[in-house]
Amino acid sequence: MKFQMILLSSFLVASSAFAQQAASDVTDVQLSTYQTQMEAGCRERGHQRGEPRADAFCDCMVKTLQQQIPRSDWVRAYTFAQQGRHADEVQVVKPYLKQVEACK
Numbered sequence: 001m002k003f004q005m006i007l008l009s010s011f012l013v014a015s016s017a018f019a020q021q022a023a024s025d026v027t028d029v030q031l032s033t034y035q036t037q038m039e040a041g042c043r044e045r046g047h048q049r050g051e052p053r054a055d056a057f058c059d060c061m062v063k064t065l066q067q068q069i070p071r072s073d074w075v076r077a078y079t080f081a082q083q084g085r086h087a088d089e090v091q092v093v094k095p096y097l098k099q100v101e102a103c104k
Helices: 001-015 028-047 056-069 071-082 086-104
Strands: none
Touching: 028 071, 056 071, 056 086, 071 086
């Protein structure tokens, strides 16, 4: 689906802006920034693809994931992103994507 591609590409955009650090040192501010950049990446990709509901979908996606994903998994995804392990980053979030289906 188009929205799934937008979602997956948003992780890659969000992950490209961070320097490496230990998982135990990840702060709430860093996770918030990661989530904000994820949403921005989603919006950018959606607009590039000409998706008329990109903004609404991406807003819903991030809010849904924020409610569903525990902090420990956000830290894991963030840490994998820092390490350039994008497949692992997506695998952490993948179990929660079913809830994002409602955002379409």
